[in-house]
Amino acid sequence: MCGIVGIVGQQPVSERLVYALKRLEYRGYDSAGIATIDGGALDRRRAEGKLVNLEARLNEQPLAGTIGIGHTRWATHGAPKERNAHPHFTAGIAVVHNGIIENFAELKDELTASGAEFHTETDTEVVAHLLARLRRDGIGRREAMFAMLRRLRGAYALAVLFEDDPLTIMAARNGPPLAIGHGDGEMFLGSDAIALAPFTNEITYLIDGDWAIIDKTGVHIFDIDGNVVARPRQVSSDVAYMVDKGNHRHFMEKEIYEQPEVISHALGHYINFIDNRVVPVWDIDFAKVPNLALSACGTAYLAGLIGKYWFERYARLPVEIDVASEFRYREIPLSPQSAALFISQSGETADTLASLRYCKEHGLKIGAVVNTRESTIARESDAVFPILAGPEIGVASTKAFTCQLAVLAALAVGAGRARGTVSEQEEQALVKSLAEMPRIMGQVLNSIQPKIELLSRELSKCRDVLYLGRGTSFPLAMEGALKLKEISYIHAEGYAAGELKHGPIALIDENMPVIVIAPHDRFFDKTVSNMQEVAARGGRIILITDEMGAAASKLDTMHTIVLPNVDEIIAPMIFALPIQLLAYHTAVVMGTDVDQPRNLAKSVTVE
Numbered sequence: 001m002c003g004i005v006g007i008v009g010q011q012p013v014s015e016r017l018v019y020a021l022k023r024l025e026y027r028g029y030d031s032a033g034i035a036t037i038d039g040g041a042l043d044r045r046r047a048e049g050k051l052v053n054l055e056a057r058l059n060e061q062p063l064a065g066t067i068g069i070g071h072t073r074w075a076t077h078g079a080p081k082e083r084n085a086h087p088h089f090t091a092g093i094a095v096v097h098n099g100i101i102e103n104f105a106e107l108k109d110e111l112t113a114s115g116a117e118f119h120t121e122t123d124t125e126v127v128a129h130l131l132a133r134l135r136r137d138g139i140g141r142r143e144a145m146f147a148m149l150r151r152l153r154g155a156y157a158l159a160v161l162f163e164d165d166p167l168t169i170m171a172a173r174n175g176p177p178l179a180i181g182h183g184d185g186e187m188f189l190g191s192d193a194i195a196l197a198p199f200t201n202e203i204t205y206l207i208d209g210d211w212a213i214i215d216k217t218g219v220h221i222f223d224i225d226g227n228v229v230a231r232p233r234q235v236s237s238d239v240a241y242m243v244d245k246g247n248h249r250h251f252m253e254k255e256i257y258e259q260p261e262v263i264s265h266a267l268g269h270y271i272n273f274i275d276n277r278v279v280p281v282w283d284i285d286f287a288k289v290p291n292l293a294l295s296a297c298g299t300a301y302l303a304g305l306i307g308k309y310w311f312e313r314y315a316r317l318p319v320e321i322d323v324a325s326e327f328r329y330r331e332i333p334l335s336p337q338s339a340a341l342f343i344s345q346s347g348e349t350a351d352t353l354a355s356l357r358y359c360k361e362h363g364l365k366i367g368a369v370v371n372t373r374e375s376t377i378a379r380e381s382d383a384v385f386p387i388l389a390g391p392e393i394g395v396a397s398t399k400a401f402t403c404q405l406a407v408l409a410a411l412a413v414g415a416g417r418a419r420g421t422v423s424e425q426e427e428q429a430l431v432k433s434l435a436e437m438p439r440i441m442g443q444v445l446n447s448i449q450p451k452i453e454l455l456s457r458e459l460s461k462c463r464d465v466l467y468l469g470r471g472t473s474f475p476l477a478m479e480g481a482l483k484l485k486e487i488s489y490i491h492a493e494g495y496a497a498g499e500l501k502h503g504p505i506a507l508i509d510e511n512m513p514v515i516v517i518a519p520h521d522r523f524f525d526k527t528v529s530n531m532q533e534v535a536a537r538g539g540r541i542i543l544i545t546d547e548m549g550a551a552a553s554k555l556d557t558m559h560t561i562v563l564p565n566v567d568e569i570i571a572p573m574i575f576a577l578p579i580q581l582l583a584y585h586t587a588v589v590m591g592t593d594v595d596q597p598r599n600l601a602k603s604v605t606v607e
């Protein structure tokens with residue numbers, strides 16, 4: 001949610017601030033702005049909508065200055081209008097903020113009573129007014145920053161410019177991440193290391209409660225009590241990644257087609273292709289773990305649901321799973337003997353992080369299945385399981401989902417070996433199937449596109465779509481529905497096929513396409529019966545199955561997408577491909593903004 005940047009430079013900063021913000025646009029794109037100090041005067045440019053609008057504004061009215069801060073916004077408080085765009089100004093103070101100030105209403109009342117005039121509907125503006133009041137009371141900049149932070153409740157990554165100090169940026173972190181980049185006679189600040197990649201790969205991460213004073217020679221970091229603290233300076237691996245679309249129209253398309261390659265990379269980390277064994281990567285004795293807690297949000301949660309089927313089936317390990325926003329507040333009784341896994345592409349999702357901390361407080365051993373190895377979730381975990389998908393820029397998660405699945409599958413098989421529920425021969429057979437996955441994915445991606453494009457044109461005319469599946473195809477049905485709704489804005493729901501007759505069947509008529517995900521597995525006949533129920537009510541069935549399923553199903557479908565026959569353990573990853581492509585092409589037909597769909601952000605660092 002929201003991206004922030006800052007540069008204390010020797011050269012003009014405005015172009016570089018915008019360049020860094022472009023790398024953070026995945027965090028929000030409702031509005032953007034930058035502020036600099038030039039000739040002792042603070043000035044800003046802001047624009048509603050995406051960064052191109054800010055760039056256009058800057059072309060008309062350039063901004064000079066060798067120190068500056070910037071922001072790309074995902075609105076929480078206040079409409080996505082220019083007046084609410086950051087940086088917020090008052091009395092020679094400029095502020096950019098990512099997060100939510102939970103006590104802003106109380107602070108705003110207090111500040112208004114003491115004469116402050118608010119010009120925005122944001123929570124952030126209280127930060128600028130608090131600082132201004134402290135400065136008016138004669139308090140020095142550093143002391144004012146410290147005192148202001150002590151008044152805030154909630155989540156924040158902040159960067160502040162004081163007009164009367166054109167050499168320094170102040171910053172603070174409590175929740176959302178903040179990376180400080182060390183340059184050659186220049187210093188940088190950003191919501192992640194990727195934003196700073198064009199300038200430096202030497203990064204210091206602030207931890208919660210830290211605040212910092214940055215000038216072009218370096219950084220001084222303080223903890224929540226104002227004590228000077230040292231945080232390690234490290235060389236970031238995140239910066240090695242190129243972030244471009246290659247020959248693809250959208251990042252999402254590129255990321256879908258990258259899957260065979262990245263899955264193979266991910267698998268290489270967890271399995272030994274020579275002897276077809278799982279590489280033991282976790283220092284938890286699965287044989288002694290009585291159960292496993294899993295938690296995540298959105299697509300990562302749906303990957304976790306599929307993981308639950310695998311851990312329970314292969315390792316006979318009971319799994320407690322919930323979306324993180326519920327998990328953290330359910331007051332689940334947890335035992336310190338248990339282990340917990342948190343799944344997150346970004347590694348920064350606020351609810352997932354809060355669930356992790358809840359489990360940590362209860363003494364559980366914590367594992368993180370993350371794409372960003374330097375993320376907060378990774379850094380706060382006992383064991384990190386990287387999914388190695390590379391940067392995922394499209395807001396709709398695709399390659400991260402299948403890489404999360406690949407890692408969870410390998411871990412479940414490994415847990416099964418440790419618990420004696422998977423024999424050596426079974427392990428080898430399962431691993432051989434996993435190893436087949438990249439090749440089969442490539443084959444599927446090369447063959448299904450024409451059919452999917454045809455189908456997308458029909459789907460784009462629909463108002464609602466139902467997805468059904470059984471077993472691991474049930475969470476996949478939910479993932480199909482999530483993908484379609486988030487980028488095409490068509491209403492879609494995913495249901496367990498067996499649940500149809502308990503309510504959703506009332507929706508079925510000739511206008512309702514029902515996408516059934518049904519590999520020819522042990523549930524196939526039962527799913528066919530559910531399809532019969534749909535057909536009997538005039539519903540239009542789109543069947544996604546394999547060669548055996550296509551031969552066995554005698555149903556009259558509107559379309560059938562036929563995939564190769566695959567082993568059960570890899571079916572979710574293979575069947576994910578047509579549902580991703582279907583959502584993608586439908587959105588393309590409808591002309592929506594595929595990579596940056598409305599109202600969404602890639603990294604959700606607020607509750």
Ligand code: M6R
Pocket residue numbers: 297298299300301343344345346347348349352395396397398482483486602603604
């Ligand atoms: O970064 P995370 O994996 O923690 O993000 C979780 C969700 O916000 C994310 O999966 C979201 O649902 C995607 N936009 C789905 O495509």
